[in-house]
Amino acid sequence: MEKAIIAKNITKKYKLYSNSKERILDLIFPKSYGEDFYALADVNFEADRGDSVGFVGMNGSGKSTLANIIAGIVPETTGSVEVNGEVSLIAVAAGLNGELSGRDNIELKLLMLGFSQKEIVALEPEIIDFSELGKFIDQPVKSYSSGMRSRLGFAISVNINPDILIIDEALSVGDKAFAEKSLDKMKEFKQEGKTMIFVSHSLGQMKRFCDKILWLEYGMVRDYGTVDEVLPKYEEFLNEFKKLSGKEKEAYKEKGVKRQQEILKQEVRQ
Numbered sequence: 001m002e003k004a005i006i007a008k009n010i011t012k013k014y015k016l017y018s019n020s021k022e023r024i025l026d027l028i029f030p031k032s033y034g035e036d037f038y039a040l041a042d043v044n045f046e047a048d049r050g051d052s053v054g055f056v057g058m059n060g061s062g063k064s065t066l067a068n069i070i071a072g073i074v075p076e077t078t079g080s081v082e083v084n085g086e087v088s089l090i091a092v093a094a095g096l097n098g099e100l101s102g103r104d105n106i107e108l109k110l111l112m113l114g115f116s117q118k119e120i121v122a123l124e125p126e127i128i129d130f131s132e133l134g135k136f137i138d139q140p141v142k143s144y145s146s147g148m149r150s151r152l153g154f155a156i157s158v159n160i161n162p163d164i165l166i167i168d169e170a171l172s173v174g175d176k177a178f179a180e181k182s183l184d185k186m187k188e189f190k191q192e193g194k195t196m197i198f199v200s201h202s203l204g205q206m207k208r209f210c211d212k213i214l215w216l217e218y219g220m221v222r223d224y225g226t227v228d229e230v231l232p233k234y235e236e237f238l239n240e241f242k243k244l245s246g247k248e249k250e251a252y253k254e255k256g257v258k259r260q261q262e263i264l265k266q267e268v269r270q
């Protein structure tokens with residue numbers, strides 16, 4: 001089976017600064033200022049061409065970070081990502097310029113992707129039609145609601161016909177009718193054998209749409225397998241986690257962070 005995505009030993013480190021002075025000192029001096037924070041620790045992930053993979057995990061587990069690294073929007077700190085094909089990421093906040101109108105955003109995005117003027121003229125009405133933005137298409141994007149932004153992002157991304165489509169929570173904002181239309185479009189993509197990654201807290205949508213699930217926890221892979229294997233385990237975990245007291249939740253997190261540090265130490269040793 002041809003691989004669409006091969007992510008090897010991905011680690012993403014962020015620096016957390018307690019104030020802006022620390023941030024500046026860290027830029028100027030060789031000594032390190034601020035606290036290291038690992039959003040991802042030694043993540044390995046592969047998707048075959050035609051897979052629909054759902055990323056699940058609690059808030060802050062690293063789903064969007066991994067999605068952004070695969071899309072080439074955020075650089076990994078260490079590790080490597082190989083992507084075979086054109087990737088398009090749809091996220092509520094991704095890639096739109098708030099000062100420009102919806103129409104200008106469409107044109108800019110298409111130009112950046114290397115479409116010719118002729119292709120742009122042909123594609124633009126389809127994108128505008130799909131977005132259902134009507135006359136708002138000529139208003140600046142900064143005046144749009146998050147649902148409207150998501151609709152524009154979705155309309156552009158699905159109509160440029162990418163090989164790999166990454167959808168990060170973009171269907172959780174906005175109305176149900178648009179989400180249904182978008183899910184239908186994604187099904188078409190799936191039938192065409194395209195690869196898709198779907199980041200969502202909606203397990204219902206995951207069940208309907210994905211074949212595989214990657215479960216992230218504290219920036220590490222907790223499980224990866226078919227929907228039938230992994231989703232019930234994740235649902236059970238969520239139910240059990242909800243029942244924990246605040247203290248127990250804290251202790252669970254501490255254990256997770258400790259495990260993460262051990263993994264990172266091993267990675268350094270190798």
Ligand SMILES: Nc1ncnc2c1ncn2[C@@H]1O[C@H](COP(=O)(O)OP(=O)(O)OP(=O)(O)O)[C@@H](O)[C@H]1O
Nearest residue numbers: 014015037039057058059060061062063064065066
């Ligand atoms: N630019 C950044 N600087 C510092 N920390 C960041 C940055 N971006 C993300 N993080 C941190 O990395 C961790 C992983 O974030 P990410 O958005 O990938 O999680 P997520 O699983 O998508 O969460 P959610 O379900 O809440 O959207 C979080 O703790 C987040 O605060």
